[in-house]
Amino acid sequence: MxxxxxxxxxxxxxxxxxxxxxxxxxxxxxxxxxxxxxxxxxxxxxxxxxxxxxxxxxxxxxxxxxxxxxxxxxxxPRPLAKADAWLENCRRHWEAAFQRLDTVLEELKTRQKGRECLET
Amino acid sequence: MxxxxxxxxxxxxxxxxxxxxxxxxxxxxxxxxxxxxxxxxxxxxxxxxxxxxxxxxxxxxxxxxxxxxxxxxxxxPRPLAKADAWLENCRRHWEAAFQRLDTVLEELKTRQKGRECLET
DNA sequence: GCGATTGTCAACCATGTGGTTAAATATTTT
DNA sequence: AAAATATTTAACCACATGGTTGACAATCGC
CATH class of the missing domain: 1.10.10.10 (Winged helix-like DNA-binding domain superfamily/Winged helix DNA-binding domain)
Structure with a gap:
């Protein structure tokens, strides 16, 4: 199960x-x-x-x-390790998502920079 | 509080x-x-x-x-870190106690060895 | 504006939780 | 054998949980 x-x-x-x-x-x-x-x-x-x-x-x-x-x-102590593993896994996923979001924002910023260059 | x-x-x-x-x-x-x-x-x-x-x-x-x-x-994610910290702390204390117990057992064994030497 | 969509609120229900006291059980001490 | 100790069980209580349905409120698309 x-x-x-x-x-x-x-x-x-x-x-x-x-x-x-x-x-x-x-x-x-x-x-x-x-x-x-x-x-x-x-x-x-x-x-x-x-x-x-x-x-x-x-x-x-x-x-x-x-x-x-x-x-x-x-x-x-073993069940504590299971709980620990769940928490760690959840946090890891969150950090990965955060990293992806950060990358997207960074890319948007550089695109914005490029547009500014064209405008000047 | x-x-x-x-x-x-x-x-x-x-x-x-x-x-x-x-x-x-x-x-x-x-x-x-x-x-x-x-x-x-x-x-x-x-x-x-x-x-x-x-x-x-x-x-x-x-x-x-x-x-x-x-x-x-x-x-x-921050409250997860708090839970995580509690778990980790609890486990650390357990491991320390386990280590102490292990040391005591080890010492008992060497004492036993010493007694065996005297007996022979 | 009207109907569909998204969600909350209120009321209700069954069950679980966290606590109590009083009685029962098992063991140790005297 | 009797008294004291350590703990569980049973019965009870107030309140929280997890779920439902039905009504209400806000917002979007036409």
Whole structure:
């Protein structure tokens, strides 16, 4: 399926579209944390934090292993690379279009110059 | 306000979290389009497309000018760079943590080697 | 001026999101 | 065995999203 990768991108961008989840991910980038530790910096109940972690898991940005009664989470960077690739691709296309536009404008200017020469 | 930039990031990532909006943005990366042209590739009413464009505008990814009865849209790349920067930063932190972990593992291995030497 | 074209606005609907509290589950500590 | 800890589940709430249709407004071509 082509759209399979698109669904993952949907989930990755959606996961990143909330400040709490971005903060969680940044902390996980530094090392493993359990749910309670991830929840601590926010004025937010444990169930709320748990939901955010599940959103990150659906985007495959985070995984967990259960160690006794604690759930230890860690970051998985590969989906970030996919998002990154999409952004970069979009920007590259824009820059190419901009370059083409610039060329056209430059050409118009030189044509204008030629006409001025004829007029003088 | 610190959170001002965070709100923009929220909006940018949210704008990118829908396949129709990503497709619209990619088309706009190639050049200007009006609302009807943006809606055309999808089985989607004009009002629906209009809403998507507004989401892109709130994220400052797209702007428009009204030319007669058509609304001409173009892409504004700067917020993409902000999203890009966030991703890159997150990945860099992860790589640094990974590097540290790798160093620790390497050190453990050499210590193990030393102990083996003592044992023989 | 009239009809066709381009787009918005308003109202509505189903579903999703982000949060809460209260109860249940599993594990560790005492 | 009982109490404390870490987390999930369930039920609920307010509000946002993504879509529709129908009516309205502006502009272009004849």
């Amino acid at each position: 082509v759209s399979d990768s698109a669904v993952l991108l949907d989930r990755v961008f959606h996961a990143l579209a909330h400040p709490a989840r971005r903060a969680m991910l940044r902390r996980l980038a530094a090392g493993e944390r359990n749910i309670g530790e991830l929840a601590a910096p926010f004025r937010m109940s444990l169930p709320a934090a748990s939901k955010h972690v599940r959103v990150l898991e659906r985007a495959r940005l985070v995984r967990r292993r259960v160690v006794g009664r604690t759930h230890v989470c860690w970051m998985e | 610190v959170s001002d930039s965070a709100v923009l990031l929220d909006r940018v990532f949210h704008a990118l979290a829908h396949p129709a909006r990503r497709a619209m943005l990619r088309r706009l990366a190639a050049g200007e389009r009006n609302i009807g042209e943006l809606a055309a590739p999808f089985r989607m009413s004009l009002p629906a497309a209009s809403k998507h464009v507004r989401v892109l505008e709130r994220a400052r990814l797209v702007r428009r000018r009204v030319v007669g009865r058509t609304h001409v849209c173009w892409m504004e």
